[in-house]
Amino acid sequence: MSDSNLGRKIANRYELKELIGQGAMGKVYRAEDTLLGGVVVAVKFLSQTLLTAKMRDRFVQEATTCAQLGQKSNHVVRVTDYGVRKDDDVPFYVMEYLQGDSLSALIGQKALPVSRFLRLIRQICQGLKSAHEGIRIRGYDQPIPIIHRDIKPSNILITQDATFGELAKILDFGIAKLMQEDSEQTSSFMGTLAYASPEQMEGKELDNRSDIYSLGIVMYQMLSGRLPLRAASHTFGGWYKVHHTQKPLPLADSDPYLNVPDILEKLVMRCLEKQPGDRPQSIVGILQELDRLEQIYGPGFNLGQRIGKTLEEVPLRKKPSKKTDPIILILDK
Known part of the structure; x- marks a missing residue:
């Protein structure tokens, strides 16, 4: 099934290119920031089935949390923008694209x-x-x-x-x-x-x-x-x-x-x-x-x-020798 969001431009800036994640809370797309010359970002949308005041507040909280924590630590995904899609009132936020x-x-x-x-x-x-x-x-x-x-x-x-x-x-x-x-x-x-x-x-x-x-x-x-x-x-x-x-x-x-x-x-x-x-x-x-x-x-x-x-896994073999010689064990390469 084709995704109607692909190719759309959000906030007159973020062009959606590919669906890269989907869960109970919503969908995540790979997008290009056309305002900054096509820099690749990720855009997360709240699911339309969750458009309640409580879920909107939680979604904003998630965006705010990641935005602040991303500034404090390199080990939290960084959020850079937040907005609401005008045509259907669905909130979204923009974060760094990670591979x-x-x-x-x-x-x-x-x-x-x-x-x-x-x-x-x-x-x-x-x-x-x-x-x-x-x-x-x-x-x-x-x-x-x-x-x-x-x-x-x-x-x-x-x-x-x-x-x-x-x-x-x-x-x-x-x-x-x-x-x-x-x-x-x-x-x-x-x-x-x-x-x-x-x-x-x-x-x-x-x-x-x-x-x-x-x-x-x-x-x-x-x-x-x-x-x-x-x-x-x-x-x-x-x-x-x-x-x-x-x-x-x-x-x-x-x-x-x-x-x-x-x-x-x-x-x-x-x-x-x-x-x-x-x-x-x-x-x-x-x-x-x-x-x-x-x-x-x-x-x-x-x-x-x-x-x-490695030493445990390498097999041992005998080196050919005369009967009078001691047995010498060498490791196969």
């Missing part, structure tokens, strides 16, 4: 080596840190912290950057929550079942430690290629029970060939604690531990891992 793979695609290929894990997870934590530190909201003297509430591999994009090399960017603040003193408690679940914290499943008011729980699941998955918890059924009830009662499988038990340092595994498991008070209390604390780990288990550690694995 790369989602973290879920990378994990789907294989578990990440420790050094690559440390490099990427540190960037993800930097993006979360900027969100938890908050953004400025009119009428408030202090920055208002933001809880993402849907941290998962598919909401993290890995792209290539001339300065950073691999650059991690957090996407989709569509259900993010501003932590305001007068905010009402959430009565309905919003998030992704496999990555939601126990308190999120209960519909409680959330703080930064809920994102840390979700981050722990992502960290475990990055290191093992598997989820730490398994539900008997992919239902709210099935995952509610798992997040409240099931103990995460130790990383070594998930795959006996994994070589994850004990101190790193302990950090991941602390993030997965059922009670918020038992988890690391801030992303800053996690970053401090990651810095120490990177000093110990950086590129040199992974080089040793790769050499060891």
